[in-house]
Each structure stands twice: as structure tokens, then as C-alpha cells.
Amino acid sequence: MALDERIQAASNFLLQSPPGEINDVLNDVRNIISDDDLLKNGITPALAEYNLAQFIVVDVPGADHQSIISEAARVPAEEGAEETEQRFLDPRSKTSFVFNHLDLEASDPKTVDPAPDSEPFRQALETAVTTYLTAHFPDGVGSVFATPGAPNRFIIQIVANKYNPTNYWSGRWRSEYTVDLGDNTVTGRILVNVHYYEQGNVQLATTHEVSLTLPPAVVTSTPASAASKILALIVDQEGHYQTSLNETYHEMGEKTFKGLRRALPLTRQKIDWDKVLGYKLGAELTSSKGVFGNA
The missing domain is CATH 3.90.1150.210 (F-actin capping protein, beta subunit)
Incomplete structure (x- = not known):
């Protein structure tokens, strides 16, 4: 499999990560890429997409509460900003901050003036x-x-x-x-x-x-x-x-x-597990006897 195909496969796995288990999935897909630098660069867009869709929360710098990372919170990117460091709004504290999608931390808080009408x-x-x-x-x-x-x-x-x-x-x-x-x-x-x-x-x-x-x-x-x-x-x-x-x-x-499994076998009788073990033992003895008889 080509490298770009492996990165795409790793990204798809990350996007399907269950709640709270993305780090476990990330550790698993490292074996697919076998190059941490390439993995980091290749999956960054998938991590950003996952964080936005899943409403990942982050501690707001200088505040005692958390805020949601989402499309609604995203502030238009500044020219020259790195893809891993997008800025998001916390309307509760009236601040914006840089959020790194790789380490899930917020930094560089700035005061934002809210719209007076709303x-x-x-x-x-x-x-x-x-x-x-x-x-x-x-x-x-x-x-x-x-x-x-x-x-x-x-x-x-x-x-x-x-x-x-x-x-x-x-x-x-x-x-x-x-x-x-x-x-x-x-x-x-x-x-x-x-x-x-x-x-x-x-x-x-x-x-x-x-x-x-x-x-x-x-x-x-x-x-x-x-x-x-x-x-x-x-x-x-x-x-x-x-x-x-x-x-x-x-x-x-x-x-x-209950509808996915049959309550009774086709004989409509419960299985006697002691007899099943006896049948298995008998079959093994018969098989062994046949082998020795042909020797």
C-alpha cells in the first residue's frame, strides 16, 4: 500500500474513533505509517475535523470553565496562521484563543468585544x-x-x-x-x-x-x-x-x-453437554484407533 493510501486509511480510522478513545486509535495507526513525522503531518486535517464534529472541550486560559471547539466557535483564520493552531471563541469569557488540534490545548487568549445587539x-x-x-x-x-x-x-x-x-x-x-x-x-x-x-x-x-x-x-x-x-x-x-x-x-x-438466536436446536430439545463431551471423546478414540490400525 502506498504511503498516501496508508495515511488516508489512518485518517479514516481516526474519524471513526469512539468517544474518548482517539488516542488509543492513534497509537494503533502508528504501526500503519511507521513514521511519526509523516503521521503527524498527514492526520492533522482529520484530527481537526474530528475535534470540530465531536465538540471537543478545552480549558479556557485564565478562566475556570471549559468551552466547546466547533464550527460555530471558529474565528476566521488570520493570514499566516498554521493549520494546527486555529483560533476559537469562548463567548462566556469574551475571549478568543489558539487551539492546537494535536495537543488539545488552548493558548494566546485575546479579549473579544461582543455584538451589543445580540x-x-x-x-x-x-x-x-x-x-x-x-x-x-x-x-x-x-x-x-x-x-x-x-x-x-x-x-x-x-x-x-x-x-x-x-x-x-x-x-x-x-x-x-x-x-x-x-x-x-x-x-x-x-x-x-x-x-x-x-x-x-x-x-x-x-x-x-x-x-x-x-x-x-x-x-x-x-x-x-x-x-x-x-x-x-x-x-x-x-x-x-x-x-x-x-x-x-x-x-x-x-x-x-432474543430473536437473533434460536432458543432450541433443530431437534427442539435442550443439549445435554455431558453427552456432547462423551461424543467428542468417543470420536477422538475412534479416529486414533483407525490411525493405529493402518500403521
């Missing part, structure tokens, strides 16, 4: 999101972005990770919503990824689309009241989706998985 409502949404996370996702991270050039449009992003390598599972919840006060709509999606790998390899990847129409009374109320009501609608949607997932898991355990 900041009051953005802050109200941020407060409501923080309250929601505290109640339902204690380890989750949320970011709320104003859309440049569209003061009535906002993007809410939420991510929560659970890594339990001791028990061979990991999971990630991501949700993203666009709140458009001009159209009185909330649209978005929920993405769930779970990986179980004890004596096997099973992955779950689901996507749930959300589309809501806001009552006029919500949009015309105060920012704090409107943000609280919008988050209540989102909470209701996410709660229903979690319930549906739980019901699906239960049904799969009771029906689907």
Missing part, C-alpha cells in the same frame, strides 16, 4: 443553559454563540462525556440548536454515541432532529423569560428522546436480541 439575549440563553447543565449534565459543557451579521440568531451547543475504560464502555451526548427569533423557530439535532467493547465491539450512533415553533409570547417577553421558556422546550425534547432510547434498549433486550 449580547443581552445570548447571555440570557447562556444562563439558562448553565442551569440546565447543572441539573441534568453535571459534567457537561455548554456554549451559546451569537451569529455574526444576524443579531436575532443564536446557536446553542451542549456536550457531555462519560468514559469508563475499566468497564469497557464510553459515551458522548451532543446537541446543537439554532434559535431564530426572526422566524420564531428552534431547529437542531441530538447525537448520541456509545461504545461497548468487553469481549466484543458494539457501537451505537443515533441522530434525532428537532424542529420547534416558538409562540409569539415567548419572543416578545424579556430576554431572561424568553431564554428560560426556550430552554424548557429543549429540555422537554431531550427528555422525551432519552426516554425513547431507554424504551428501545429494553425492547432490544427482550425481543430483538
